[in-house]
Amino acid sequence: MSQKTATEKTLTPPPHTEPVVFTRDMLDWLPWIEPMAEQDMTERHLASLVDASRVKSPYFRLLARDPDVLEARTRTDKDIFYNPEAGLPRAERELAAAATSRLNGCIYCASVHARFAATYSKRTDDVQRLLDEGVGAKLDERWEAIVAASVALTTLPITFGKEHVERLRKVGLDDAAIADLIGAASFFNWANRLMLSLGEPATQG
């Protein structure tokens, strides 16, 4: 049971401009409950950030309140997205993350991963069309197959079936690439829920 004697209160974010469209712009994220103060973080809390620079992020200082799960989450994330060995090209792992975020409605997550997808693919117009029009946007057959598979893994009930696997194979994904897509879309069902429910995005500047 909680040892708290007084009920805590949620935070009121400072005055800010809320983004009302999906964008590739850099956004801020404002927490609704109190992140750890940097000076209160133990070595274990700091180690759970994995990247020391994340101590500046209120999102990661909030998640550091449960350091074991934050560290495991972060190391899962990094291998799914950054491991260059075989599998799905980085651009398309990011596409799956952006499509999942677009469907769930995470404007912050979509902004980060749409930027990565555009950077790695050089297909900025296609990425922007996904943001503007949603997961039904016209892309090309390979990207539409990746988006459709991400959608089928994200919706409830989950509708991902053999037909999605076959369509992915037809556009050139091998088994390792399909497994990467499953990892990337599934991971963003984790990430989107944290970003959406613990705080809100704000336009920078």
Add this chain to the structure above:
Amino acid sequence: MTDVIDTLVGIAPGSKLDAIRANRSEARKHAQASYASLFEPRDLAGVTAEERHALAAFVTGLHGEPKTEAFYAAKLPAALRAAVAAEVASARTKGPYGRFPKGPLSVEDAAGPIWKVSDAGAKALGPRLKAAFEHTHMLVFHPRDAAPPSLQSLLDAGWSTTDIVTISQLVSFLAYQIRVVAGLTTLASTL
């Protein structure tokens, strides 16, 4: 410890899928470490083992993926398992739905229920789990509707800020684990 995703998908050592998962050995290891840190933690802190497993049974029940649902339900005592199952039956719906910030995206707003625990459920679960289940339903089906009042309800029910981080991670991790199991199970069926 046995790898939960491998167990639920039925990945045999030496199989094709075993080799594919081995190419992402860090993700495999740390998905399992995430499970362990949530369900067999070194320190339970403010969230009891029974609360963690009740939430997991509810989340996996809402997703309706039989293998993961059975895995987590089995960890509950019978009376609590029945109470969770009764709530799942009234809570299951389609997702994701919810509202966008007012503006050009408002045309994409999709209506859906704001679900509440039944009176019988509230009695069986107690105020802490009642608040947590209602929050969990939103996180599972309409996470873009989240707002500070949903977190205040958790604080008012006796959860601390740190507890909220843990239960948010628990629900969100399961949203990942359930999909990986479903996705890899489908992939395995085509190999």
